[in-house]
Amino acid sequence: MTDPGQDDGLRHRKRTAAMARIQAVALDLFDERGYEAVTVEQIAEASDISPSSVYRYFGTKEQIVLLGEFEFDASDARLATVDAGTPLEFTRQLLRTVMGRLVGDDEQRTRRQMRLVMSNPALEVALAGQVYAASETLGEVFAARLERPTDDLEVQVLSHVVVGALLGGLHHWHGTGFAGPLRDVLDRCLDLLERGLQVGAPVTPTPAPGGTSSRPTRLPSR
Amino acid sequence: MTDPGQDDGLRHRKRTAAMARIQAVALDLFDERGYEAVTVEQIAEASDISPSSVYRYFGTKEQIVLLGEFEFDASDARLATVDAGTPLEFTRQLLRTVMGRLVGDDEQRTRRQMRLVMSNPALEVALAGQVYAASETLGEVFAARLERPTDDLEVQVLSHVVVGALLGGLHHWHGTGFAGPLRDVLDRCLDLLERGLQVGAPVTPTPAPGGTSSRPTRLPSR
DNA sequence: CTCTCACTGAGAGTGACTGTCAATTGGTAG
DNA sequence: CTACCAATTGACAGTCACTCTCAGTGAGAG
Incomplete structure (x- = not known):
């Protein structure tokens, strides 16, 4: 061979x-x-x-519909080329570099898939599973780059929150009849996260409970 | 009858x-x-x-394992009794009032279920499906209370982010061998969200892109 | 006690998915 | 070109989750 x-x-x-x-x-x-x-x-x-x-x-x-669309691989060689500051900046680049199929070419196809998925419970569950697996993988990547354990609370919350935000964007995109490019919608989702979601505004910032640590969360670029 | x-x-x-x-x-x-x-x-x-x-x-x-554990009902009468300020405060009360089974009594049972779920792909996917269904429901509740459309980007992102954070907490809890009461772990997840996750810190707060709107996100208590 | 109807159990059927094995075909060495 | 090897394919049988139907039974109401 x-x-x-x-x-x-x-x-x-x-x-x-x-x-x-x-x-x-x-x-x-x-x-x-x-x-x-x-x-x-x-x-x-x-x-x-x-x-x-x-x-x-x-x-x-289900994978006939979903294959490769909403997943990425922690061992993907292109990951090493992504070189960004905060986890959110990193995620932004990730979407373009590794998940280009989702936000880039052939968006028409993605719309068709989304319509199909949202119209069928079994496919919705399968999508949720796929997305959830992506959270796991993203958690591993974050953990490695932040030099924290994978099970660290902040790492897990962060990765799941990021993926959740994107999934929320996907729902919004579908619910509004696919208004505008998906890429822009997902960008706005990450913008919202960067601005802290404005959901806890009136609450005085507590002096950090007994978590693992709480230094500023900036990804070291390899 | x-x-x-x-x-x-x-x-x-x-x-x-x-x-x-x-x-x-x-x-x-x-x-x-x-x-x-x-x-x-x-x-x-x-x-x-x-x-x-x-x-x-x-x-x-799958439902033999999961039934009723990670879901809640938007038409639940107890929802009306929850009366809180920010969406996160609301979520905190929600966990105690409507999802007491998860964070309250019989935590031993929840551990056993989590161990089982995490050890089996089919159950993991089913859990993910359940959890994302909860996002949908939470989105409807947020939308109603914030008087915004259900498909509003901020509503969708917010509800999915909240649920994502809790799911992240669940993973942390499982990954650390169920250290401490689940209730406290989930509380810390919401604390992290309230503090804005500290993930976009170095980024200057952008003056809000062309989203639907962006007034302070405080839930009107009914 | 009797009527009734909601619920139960039995059974047949569908379709997703798995494992095995022989036939085939692409790649490669002579 | 030919022979060989290894990977891939298709056919087939089997398992199991899940659905539908229907007759029987027992709880509940009068």
């Missing part, structure tokens, strides 16, 4: 083409008849592929 | 007892053999009840 894990080669290209075809066919069928009403077997048949392979490619029926 | 929706009566008591028995039996079996390895049919048999009824009671296998 030449070099395992190569991205070229007929084999790999066929696989990628098949996956794209399956996704396109499936989205059409889902739009036409509804997610529940379409079986994986029907998708397979309409895609000229065996049901076995559909499962090999996507794992679950 | 005397009064539908009554909480007494032999019928209702039987149902409640059966559900409690099923949950107890199921948790034992899950701890013993693992969640995946136990079938609903086995749970039903060990509980002296038909599989049909298990599904009637809980709907899904």
Whole structure:
């Protein structure tokens, strides 16, 4: 073998083409008849592929819709190239660098997926699971860069809050009929976080309870 | 019929007892053999009840573990009695008033559930779904009290952020071997939000981009 | 005591998903 | 070009969560 894990080669290209075809066919069928009403077997048949392979490619029926859209990988090489100050600045760059598929090209496709996901409970739950997994990963990244334990309260709250804010933005985007580019909406979500959400304004800043520590939270850029 | 929706009566008591028995039996079996390895049919048999009824009671296998634990109802009568200033103060009271089961009595049970949930991907996803459903509901409550549309960006971000913070706390609690009462952990999460998370500190507060509006976010108490 | 109807249990059926195995096909060395 | 190897595929059988239907039963009302 030449070099395992190569991205070229007929084999790999066929696989990628098949996956794209399956996704396109499936989205059409889902739009036409509804997610529940379409079986994986029907998708397979309409895609000229065996049901076995559909499962090999996507794992679950939900992943035919969601695959790769709302996840990122802590070991992604591009992560090292992201070099930012605060966790929020870091997150901003992350969205562009590693999750470009979500905020960048082919937004039309993302709208179609969102409409589909929001119209089906099973897909909503699957999306929540995906997003939640992203919180975990983001927590690990934050922990590493802030040099704190992964289970640190502030790290966990921070990562989940950031992801929550973005998910809130996604809901807003969907609820307003996809008004404006998703990229701008998510940017405004991070703006809100940076401004402290203005939700605790009247409360006098308490002198920090017995947490792990509370030095200013700035990400060291590697 | 005397009064539908009554909480007494032999019928209702039987149902409640059966559900409690099923949950107890199921948790034992899950701890013993693992969640995946136990079938609903086995749970039903060990509980002296038909599989049909298990599904009637809980709907899904996951709900046998999760039912009622991480959800709340926007039409809950007790909501009206919660009367607080900022959304975070409101959330604090909410946890005690409506979700007492989570932060209050029988914390031992909650630990057992958390351990189980965190050890199984399917349950983790189900929990995430439950939690994000709570975001939706909380968003509706915030929107109503702040007199803003439900899809308002700040409302959505706020509700998802609050729920995210609590979920982060839950992870911290689990990751640290359930150190201290859950109630205190969740309180510290809300404290962090009140202090603005200190994550955007070095950034000069931008003069508010073209959002929907940005008056001080204080909940009117009904 | 009797009527009634909500709830229960039994059973059949659907579809997502898994594991196995033989056939096939792309990549490579001779 | 050919032979070989390894990865991939499709066919098939099986499991299990979950749904639907329907007849039987027991709680509750008069």
